[in-house]
Amino acid sequence: MVGGVDQTADDWRHRAACGKHPNPDMWFSRNLHSAATKEAKRICWGCPVQRDCGDDAIRHNIRAGVAGGYHTRFAGEWAQLHIWLGRKPPEKQSGAHEPRSIVCAQCRSEFQTRRQNTVTRCPPCEQGLVDAAPVRKHVERVHAETGWSYREIAQRAGLSKNVVGSLMTRQQYINRKTAELLRAVRPDLLTDAA
Structure with a gap:
């Protein structure tokens, strides 16, 4: 995954297969099982800098898409990336995925979510x-x-x-x-x- 990072001539990112791909958005699909995610992972597993990419994702805590052949947004895949690189898997954070109540900014109904990002709307409102x-x-x-x-x-x-x-x-x-x-x-x- 190379998006948004300054690259120097000797940087491993210049050799990354995703950097040459016509559809770089594939690496940022929000769905673990989408065709785009599967294709991005397939390309990663043939990439000459797969380990460098995975190391970089772990070092900078990049949890937004496919890196090193794993979708870092998902805890299970994030742990698998650590294991594949010979690192200790991250410890589960207590309470990281506890449900919490939020009032939807659009319809004002209260809903439960386990998502830890800045959720402001309930799932129905997010989907129109x-x-x-x-x-x-x-x-x-x-x-x-x-x-x-x-x-x-x-x-x-x-x-x-x-x-x-x-x-x-x-x-x-x-x-x-x-x-x-x-x-x-x-x-x-x-x-x-x-």
Whole structure:
């Protein structure tokens, strides 16, 4: 992993396979099992400076992506990198992953997280999701007031009938944009000719 570090002519980073790769972002995937992470690791394991890269990650405590063939963001992989380099694995920090309560900066709901970085939003808000219950109630009200089928409501919102079908049966969260489109379907604003 070479991103963001000044390089001198004799620096090992000049020989790193990732430095020549057209997609350096692969080394910074946040998903341990993504195709990008797997490909980055494969390239690392054939890199002539793999050990130098791993040593550098440990020395500078770089925990942001793949280094030396291991994804340093994940504790298990971080420990494996230490072992592979013949070093003592890092000790688990007590309380490092204890759950803590946080109030979401966006929806103001309280949620639990084990993440130790600067989490400010709950997982649904981070993913652009909203609570499906109020949207479900709105669709039920429109259905009751107009007699429109769920399929007709979906069509009026410009959505697939499957989206409304899933909303009505099982979803806890719904995409924010989808929710806005469904809430815009109001019998007092639309004519039956729509």
